[in-house]
Amino acid sequence: MEKIVAGVQHFRTVEFNKHRTFYEQMASRQQNPIALFITCSDSRVMPHLITQTDPGDLFQIRNAGNIVPPYSAAGGGEGATIEYSLEVLGIKHIIVCGHSQCGAIKAILDGGNLEGLPAAKSWFSHAEATKRIVKQKYSDLSPDEMAIAATEENVLVQLNHLSTHPCVAARLSAGLVQTYGWYYDIGRGRVLEYDQSQMKFVDLGTSVRAASPMPIRSSERDAGFLLTAKEEL
Ligand SMILES: [Zn+2]
Known part of the structure; x- marks a missing residue:
């Protein structure tokens, strides 16, 4: 804990003072974030760092496996946070990263590791579709390739869950919100984004966004979507 406590002291005495006006102005008005950023609890994933954004820019949901329970099953904080971000904050962009x-993806693929973890086992049932898609389509891949495929498919599964929330569905149909599927490669510092026109994840910034913000269901995608990620292995 010493590192964390020292960090708090450094923030208060050095960093905060450097940007005091920024923080004071931010505190004096309602937050106005650019996007809702839904990602994994993994300590190596730092949304503000990889997007080079500031305090106030990203409204966040974090949990094991960047899971979005479907609306019918969303009794926890995820549904409420999604609703608040759209209805109250007026967010127009939602990223699932x-x-x-990802340890959660490994656990989802290998359910045997969840013995003694009943809460995690129940939580990962929201990624059952991910597990089945991988089994159906990628059983011939190496473990590393399969982990990438599973992570990417899971992003699309969770984007589909996201669209079952009425506040999201209504805005998607009216073109008032856009959703994005991302894959962050920790060891390479790369962010890939799902490109609907190419039906695969491509380096963020190189994709041409399709008109519709809805993700394509996995069954409609071709087998080539993994090429970008596989080439980097
Ligand atoms: Zn993770």
Whole structure:
């Protein structure tokens, strides 16, 4: 804990004072974030760092496996946070970001590791579709390739869950909100984004966004979507 406490002291005495006006102005008005950023609890994933954004820019939901329970099952904080971000904060962009070397994805693929973890087992049932898609389509891949495929498919599964929330569905149909599927490669510092026109994840910034913000269901995608990630292995 010493590192964390020292960090708090450094923030208060050095960093805060450097940007005191910024923080005071931010505190004096309602937050106005650019996007809702849904990602994994993994300590190596730092949304503000990889997007180079400031305090106030990202409204966040974090949990094991960047999971979005479907509306019918969303009794926890996720549904409420999504609703608040759209209805109250007026957010127009929602990012679901998975990442490389994700322990949650490994656990989802290998349910045997969840013995003695009943809460995690129940939580990962929201990624059952991910598990089945991987089994159906990627059983011939190496473990590393399969982990990438599972992480990418899980992002799309969770984007589909997101669209079952009425506040999201209504805005998607009216073109008032856009959703994005990301894959963050920790060891390479790369962010890939799902490109609907190419039906695969591509380096963020190089994709041409499709008109519709809705993700394509996995069954409609071709087998080539993994090429970008696989080439980097
Ligand atoms: Zn993770």
